[in-house]
Amino acid sequence: MAAPEPAESGQPAESGRPNWPGASNALGSEPSAYLRQHADNPVFWRPFGDEAFAFAAERDVPVFLSIGYAACHWCHVMAHESFEDQETADYLNAHFVPVKVDREERPDVDSVYMAATQAISGEGGWPMSVFLTPDGLAFHAGTYFPPIPLPGRPSFRNVLEAVHEAWLERRDAVEQNARGLAANLADAPFAGVVRLDGPPEMLEASLLPEAVALLARSEDPDAGGFGSAPKFPPSAVLEFLIRHAAAPSDTALAARDMAARGLAGMARSALRDQLDGGFARYSVTADWSVPHFEKMLYDNAQLLRVYAHWARLGGNEVFPAGEAASVASRCADWMLGSLKLSNGALASSLDADTVVGGVHHEGATYLWTPESLVDALGADDAEAVATMMNVGAEGTVSELGSPLHPGRALTDAESRLWERVRPVLLASRNLRNQPARDDKVVAGWNGLALAALAEAGAILDRPDLVAAAEAVAEYLADVHWNSASQVLVRVSHDSRARGIGGLLEDYAFCADGLLALYGVTGATRWYRFAEELILAACSRFVENGKLADSAGVSAQVFNAQGQQTALDPFDNATPSGAAGFAGALLSFAAYSGSHEHRLMAGNILSLLPPLATRAPRIAGWLLATAQAALAGPVEAAVAGPDSPLLRELHTALLKSPSPGLVIAVKMDDGAFPAGEVEVPLLLHRSGAPDGSAQVYLCRDMVCERPLSDVAAVQSRLAAMAAGD
Incomplete structure (x- = not known):
C-alpha cells in the first residue's frame, strides 16, 4: 500500500463546474516551487491566508488544506492521481475552498495541522490532507489518499463525499469536535511553557550521562x-x-x-x-x-x-x-x-x-x-x-x-x-x-549552512568554503534582513524576500551561523548582525515572559491551537527553534558578557530534564547546548599583531573540539570600521609585552593568564573540558 512521506456548503453549477466569481487557480505567481508545481491543476487552489478563509465563510463550505513540499514523492503521486483529474477537481472546487501550503515556507501552519492530523488519524506525513472550518479549526484529516480504495485507506473521492455529507447533515457535531480538538492542542505538553523572566533551574550534569x-x-x-x-x-x-x-x-x-x-x-x-x-x-x-x-x-x-x-x-x-x-x-x-x-x-x-x-x-x-x-x-x-x-x-x-x-x-x-x-x-x-530543484531560499536553513560551511572550511583547511559562507551571510543581510523594521523574512525567491516574517528558528539558526562565521573570520560585522538578530528575536518572540515559535500568527493558526501561543521544544528534521535559540543565546552571552541572555538560555534549557530522561532522540540540540553550557562555554580571545603566531593560535582554537568554544580575534594593529566597536570579549585584550600574540582563555568573562604557545593552549583547553 502506498504511504505518505513519514513525519513528519456551496452547490455545483448545473454544468458540474463552479461558476462563482474568481473561480481559478491562484498559485502561478507564488514564490514557492511547490505551490507553482500546482499552478496548472484544475483544482482552484489558493494560498493560505485570510482571503481564502473569508471566501470559505462566504460560501459556507469547509476549507480543504493540502500541505506538502517540492521534493516530496507522494505529494507528486497524489497530485497526479487526484489534483490533475478534472472530475475530482470539479467536485473539490464545488464543495470546498482548496488551499495549498508549502510546509517549508509555512512551518507554523504545518506544525499545528500536523498535530491535528496525528490526533485525528493516528498518522502524520506528507502530503497532509486536512479539512477545516472557515475559522481554521481542523475536524477531519489524513495523509495520502489514493484515487481508488485500498486496504485500510479510503479513496480521496470517498473522503470528499463523506466530509461534504457530514458538513451538510451533522454540522453541529463537526464544529463541536473541531473546538474540542483545538482545546486539546492548547493543553499539549510543553505548549508555551518556557518563561524567560525568572531565574533558571540549575542544570544537573547527571542528565547528560x-x-x-x-x-x-x-x-x-x-x-x-x-x-x-x-x-x-x-x-x-x-x-x-x-x-x-x-x-x-x-x-x-x-x-x-x-x-x-x-x-x-x-x-x-x-x-x-x-x-x-x-x-x-x-x-x-x-x-x-x-x-x-x-x-x-x-x-x-x-x-x-x-x-x-x-x-x-x-x-x-x-x-x-x-x-x-x-x-x-x-x-x-x-x-x-x-x-x-x-x-x-x-x-x-x-x-x-x-x-x-x-x-x-x-x-x-x-x-x-x-x-x-x-x-x-x-x-x-x-x-x-x-x-x-x-x-x-x-x-x-x-x-x-x-x-x-x-x-x-x-x-x-x-x-x-x-x-x-x-x-x-x-x-x-x-x-x-x-x-x-526548489530554488526558494529559506533563511533558517541558510543559517544552518552558513555555520557548517564556515566551520568545515576552518577544520578542513578550505578557504573556499569560508568564502561561500560569507556569500550566504551577505545574501541574508541584503535580501532577508530589514534593518529598519528589525524583521528577518523567512523566504526569498529570485533575490526578493516574500511572505511571512521569520520564525524563531530562522532568527536562531541565522544568528548561530553568523557567530560561527565571526569566530572563523574575525569580521566584526557578522557579530553585530548576529547581535541584531538575537535582540530582535527577544523582542519578537517573547511576550509576557513566554517564548513562542512564531509571532503575529494568522487567526486560523491561532484558533487551531486553542488560541494559545505555541512552542515546540522537540527536534524534527532540524533542531527546534527553542533549542537553536538557546544555543545562539549561550554563544552570544559568551561573547557579550550579557548575564540576561545567559539566563534566557538557561531558562530554555529547563525544558531538558523530562526530555533527557524520556526522549533524548528528540532533544539532541538541547543536549548539545547543555554540554556547551556545562563546559562554560570556554571563551577564547586571541590578541596581538597579525603574524604567523596569531594565525597558528587562531587555527588551533578553530580545530579544538572543546564543547561550545567561542573564539574572538583582535589584531593590535587593526582598525575598526567607522561606527563599529569592539566585541566585549576582546575589550582590554592585547598582545604580550614582547609584542607577540597570545590567547586569553576565559569563562563568564573571567580570564586566566594568557598563553602564547600552541601546545600550551591545546593542553589547557583539554583540562578545562575535563572540568579543571
Whole structure:
C-alpha cells in the first residue's frame, strides 16, 4: 500500500463546474516551487491566508488544506492521481475552498495541522490532507489518499463525499469536535511553557550521562543510528554525542562509539550519494540501503557540520577522522555544486523524483543496473563495481535498478578502484535527466549552512568554503534582513524576500551561523548582525515572559491551537527553534558578557530534564547546548599583531573540539570600521609585552593568564573540558 512521506456548503453549477466569481487557480505567481508545481491543476487552489478563509465563510463550505513540499514523492503521486483529474477537481472546487501550503515556507501552519492530523488519524506525513472550518479549526484529516480504495485507506473521492455529507447533515457535531480538538492542542505538553523572566533551574550534569545511556537502548549497533525503518539522519543527537565525547566522563567513550557507528553507517550507505556526496532525506530500510531520494539543504548542512566536527575530534578505529573529512568535503562540494544560486544563497532541495518521458520516477537519476555499469565502465570494472556497490540483477528500489552503496568500509584496493571509476560514473550519470530543484531560499536553513560551511572550511583547511559562507551571510543581510523594521523574512525567491516574517528558528539558526562565521573570520560585522538578530528575536518572540515559535500568527493558526501561543521544544528534521535559540543565546552571552541572555538560555534549557530522561532522540540540540553550557562555554580571545603566531593560535582554537568554544580575534594593529566597536570579549585584550600574540582563555568573562604557545593552549583547553 502506498504511504505518505513519514513525519513528519456551496452547490455545483448545473454544468458540474463552479461558476462563482474568481473561480481559478491562484498559485502561478507564488514564490514557492511547490505551490507553482500546482499552478496548472484544475483544482482552484489558493494560498493560505485570510482571503481564502473569508471566501470559505462566504460560501459556507469547509476549507480543504493540502500541505506538502517540492521534493516530496507522494505529494507528486497524489497530485497526479487526484489534483490533475478534472472530475475530482470539479467536485473539490464545488464543495470546498482548496488551499495549498508549502510546509517549508509555512512551518507554523504545518506544525499545528500536523498535530491535528496525528490526533485525528493516528498518522502524520506528507502530503497532509486536512479539512477545516472557515475559522481554521481542523475536524477531519489524513495523509495520502489514493484515487481508488485500498486496504485500510479510503479513496480521496470517498473522503470528499463523506466530509461534504457530514458538513451538510451533522454540522453541529463537526464544529463541536473541531473546538474540542483545538482545546486539546492548547493543553499539549510543553505548549508555551518556557518563561524567560525568572531565574533558571540549575542544570544537573547527571542528565547528560543519563541521556547517553538512554540513547544506547534505542541504537541500532549494526547499521548505526537509532530505531528502525524508516530511519532518518540523527544529526542533532550526533552533535551532542560528539560534544559529550570531547568532555571526559564515564560515558564519553560510549558516546564516541555510538557517534562513530552512526556516522560510519550513513557514510558508507545508500543514504549518502556515493558519487556526488549529498545525503538523502531518509532511508526506508533500517540498514540505510534504500534511500528516499530527495536531498534537502537542512540535512546536508547539519551533516556537513557533524562530519567536520567528528574529524576535528579525531575519529576512532570504527570511523577514522580522515574518512570523515572526505565525507564532509564532498558533502560541501555537493551543496555548492547542486544548491548554490548565482546570488550566493543556497536553494532548498532537489526533488525525490526524476521526470522521464513525462512520468515521475522515484530516484531514477541515481539507480544502476549491471548493464548500465557495463555501458559506463566496460565489463571488467563494471563487474567489480557491481559486487562492491551492491548492484544486482534485481533492483532494490524499482525495475530501474539500485543505488550504489558498499554498506561497509572499502579495502585499500577497492578504494583505489572507486576513486578511479567514480568520476566516470558521475559524468555518465550527469547525462541523465536530473531531478528538479526548489530554488526558494529559506533563511533558517541558510543559517544552518552558513555555520557548517564556515566551520568545515576552518577544520578542513578550505578557504573556499569560508568564502561561500560569507556569500550566504551577505545574501541574508541584503535580501532577508530589514534593518529598519528589525524583521528577518523567512523566504526569498529570485533575490526578493516574500511572505511571512521569520520564525524563531530562522532568527536562531541565522544568528548561530553568523557567530560561527565571526569566530572563523574575525569580521566584526557578522557579530553585530548576529547581535541584531538575537535582540530582535527577544523582542519578537517573547511576550509576557513566554517564548513562542512564531509571532503575529494568522487567526486560523491561532484558533487551531486553542488560541494559545505555541512552542515546540522537540527536534524534527532540524533542531527546534527553542533549542537553536538557546544555543545562539549561550554563544552570544559568551561573547557579550550579557548575564540576561545567559539566563534566557538557561531558562530554555529547563525544558531538558523530562526530555533527557524520556526522549533524548528528540532533544539532541538541547543536549548539545547543555554540554556547551556545562563546559562554560570556554571563551577564547586571541590578541596581538597579525603574524604567523596569531594565525597558528587562531587555527588551533578553530580545530579544538572543546564543547561550545567561542573564539574572538583582535589584531593590535587593526582598525575598526567607522561606527563599529569592539566585541566585549576582546575589550582590554592585547598582545604580550614582547609584542607577540597570545590567547586569553576565559569563562563568564573571567580570564586566566594568557598563553602564547600552541601546545600550551591545546593542553589547557583539554583540562578545562575535563572540568579543571
